[in-house]
Amino acid sequence: MLIRSEQVDTLSNYMLRSFVDRMAEYIRSRFVRQTANVSDDELRETIQRGIKRADSYGVTDEADVKRYLEYVASYGDDFDSSEWAAPVLAQSALGTAKMNDLDAANICRLSGGG
Amino acid sequence: MSGYVRAVHPLDPDAVAAANAAVAPETGGRPLRMDEYELRKKWMAAYEAAGGKVETVESRGKAPDEPCESCKTPKSITAKIVTVTFLSDHLDAGGKKLIKRAVSEPIKVKVKTGVDASTGAEISNVVDVDSVYGDKFTEFKKPEWDEARGGSSDSHPISHTKDQNVRVKIQIEFTVTPKGETGVLTHVKGDGTDPYLTFEQSLSKTVGTGRVEVTGFVSAGKLPNFVTRLEGSIQWTAEVDGETKDIGTTGSHVIYVTFLKPFGKMASPVNNAFQETGADQVVTEDRLKYSVNAADSTGVTDEQECVDAIFVNMMKLGVNYILSRRWENAPLNNTGVLPKPSLHHYLWLCDAAIGQGECHNIAAAMAVACRIIGVQGAFEVGYMYPWPSRSENHPTYSKSGLTTSGQLVAGKYNVRYSRDHSVETGHGTQEFLGFLDGRGFGNNFEGVVAYKGVALYAIGDDIFDTSTSDANVNATSYYVKRDLSAGIRRPILDWDKGLFDLVFWQNDGTVCDKPYPWLTTPTSYPNSGRSYVKFRWED
Numbered sequence: 169m170l171i172r173s174e175q176v177d178t179l180s181n182y183m184l185r186s187f188v189d190r191m192a193e194y195i196r197s198r199f200v201r202q203t204a205n206v207s208d209d210e211l212r213e214t215i216q217r218g219i220k221r222a223d224s225y226g227v228t229d230e231a232d233v234k235r236y237l238e239y240v241a242s243y244g245d246d247f248d249s250s251e252w253a254a255p256v257l258a259q260s261a262l263g264t265a266k267m268n269d270l271d272a273a274n275i276c277r278l279s280g281g282g
Numbered sequence: 283m284s285g286y287v288r289a290v291h292p293l294d295p296d297a298v299a300a301a302n303a304a305v306a307p308e309t310g311g312r313p314l315r316m317d318e319y320e321l322r323k324k325w326m327a328a329y330e331a332a333g334g335k336v337e338t339v340e341s342r343g344k345a346p347d348e349p350c351e352s353c354k355t356p357k358s359i360t361a362k363i364v365t366v367t368f369l370s371d372h373l374d375a376g377g378k379k380l381i382k383r384a385v386s387e388p389i390k391v392k393v394k395t396g397v398d399a400s401t402g403a404e405i406s407n408v409v410d411v412d413s414v415y416g417d418k419f420t421e422f423k424k425p426e427w428d429e430a431r432g433g434s435s436d437s438h439p440i441s442h443t444k445d446q447n448v449r450v451k452i453q454i455e456f457t458v459t460p461k462g463e464t465g466v467l468t469h470v471k472g473d474g475t476d477p478y479l480t481f482e483q484s485l486s487k488t489v490g491t492g493r494v495e496v497t498g499f500v501s502a503g504k505l506p507n508f509v510t511r512l513e514g515s516i517q518w519t520a521e522v523d524g525e526t527k528d529i530g531t532t533g534s535h536v537i538y539v540t541f542l543k544p545f546g547k548m549a550s551p552v553n554n555a556f557q558e559t560g561a562d563q564v565v566t567e568d569r570l571k572y573s574v575n576a577a578d579s580t581g582v583t584d585e586q587e588c589v590d591a592i593f594v595n596m597m598k599l600g601v602n603y604i605l606s607r608r609w610e611n612a613p614l615n616n617t618g619v620l621p622k623p624s625l626h627h628y629l630w631l632c633d634a635a636i637g638q639g640e641c642h643n644i645a646a647a648m649a650v651a652c653r654i655i656g657v658q659g660a661f662e663v664g665y666m667y668p669w670p671s672r673s674e675n676h677p678t679y680s681k682s683g684l685t686t687s688g689q690l691v692a693g694k695y696n697v698r699y700s701r702d703h704s705v706e707t708g709h710g711t712q713e714f715l716g717f718l719d720g721r722g723f724g725n726n727f728e729g730v731v732a733y734k735g736v737a738l739y740a741i742g743d744d745i746f747d748t749s750t751s752d753a754n755v756n757a758t759s760y761y762v763k764r765d766l767s768a769g770i771r772r773p774i775l776d777w778d779k780g781l782f783d784l785v786f787w788q789n790d791g792t793v794c795d796k797p798y799p800w801l802t803t804p805t806s807y808p809n810s811g812r813s814y815v816k817f818r819w820e821d
Binding site: 180181183184187188198199202219228229230231233235238239241242262263264265266268269271272273275276277278279280 | 286289291292298301309311313315339347462487489491492
């Protein structure tokens, strides 16, 4: 069977939309307080922006992107420019390694009482 | 891949507080650092124990817009060590490596070999030298070992204080395929030729393709507890995903082990007087190598072992005082070196027996050679003056019985003996006591390096430190009859007999021809072509 490039794009867009839908549902259920005053459209836009930002940092695996979006939900859309997260995200490590380092940096930050 | 356990978001504030409390005894409340893996593990365990939820995450190899998970190809991980940086070596005030690479300087050295007895003219020959003891240098770099710089073909040395552990950090370059895959680095080991170059560390770090820095290595053993030069290599291995990989060998790592941090300075604010002021000497590898080799295996008990060794090395090289060779401020140049070297350069030339100098110059040279391996005790360029055994009570000149620390005085440190001899017709109001060396040349004093104000090092001769508290006793021991065979701290044979012929003279060189009323017969000295009315201390 031959699959044309347009068909691939269509499929990709569908998969991406599906992922955004699943993430919206997941974030709203897990981060109830943080999303209480956020509309569905706003939440989907935030997730789409988060996916693009994650990609720019080399975080592309679904599981890793999900973790990145949890940080967005926890600390805001612009957490990636914060003093503790920015250096980690700027490192050359990719994907899972980078997200693990981000978890470590978050613990370091919280352990100081901040 | 193996699962990774993390805290579920959003984090539980109460569990966070409990986890912080759990690590507080170690941290004192400060934030954890990224390299504190064990403490972070403890924090996570406490978080979970306090009811904080955790989850295991696994990458599936599928991007959000991919229709299915990527076809799996076998994971492959290769790794190689790319840098080694020493963290416990000596740095300069600017944070750069203290040890520098010397840049050689072409000089001409006029080596004095003697004096024409009939004319008094100097006999010398000129030698061309590429001196590596000058102040010019280029920087050695960090990392000391860097694959990008050629690795072992351009490994840079370090200087390091003795009896300490060596600390390093390294960088490992990983290549993990397929793209996006990772592994877990759990152990890194550097097997060195000796414990002080052996390192080991357990960790848990997820690694993908790219460079990973591993810090916090502390050597398995300490450096030797003495000054020495070491050279060794390190074979590194890394355990990734449970598999131990050979990641390369680094070295040779050259370590100049010093007593303490190298330092040292010397200036001449007034001609023929030296003070440890001014700019620090440049710690070039060649200068440091000189002193470390000279003081090899010393410094175990105390730093004076190092001082002795530097002194002995200068004796072995034949360093001795040469009259009319000295460093003075511009425009004078009596160093015998062209172009005129800096004072530090000149002193190091004297240390290496390339240059020549009068006694106070080679004494200063010895001081800078000691300082560069970290000898801290006070050095002073000083003088041992001869003293007579008789009082100036004309015409009897009775034995004075002058003592210091219970010892009859034959010499004093930094106190010159002079007398008013105008009681004798035609004699001066100020005559100084001098002594004749073995060739019949007159000397006013013997220049020494005084260590801690008491131990007197007469370069080319011996160490005079019989007394640990009275430098005058030690100066006396220079002027009395003593064993002149090889070795150091040779025994005193007779404290009541002098070693040298003594002479009184005035500052203008006029020699006293009647030092005491009963002494009027001159003695000729063929080597110097001179004659003096001399006497011995005991006369």
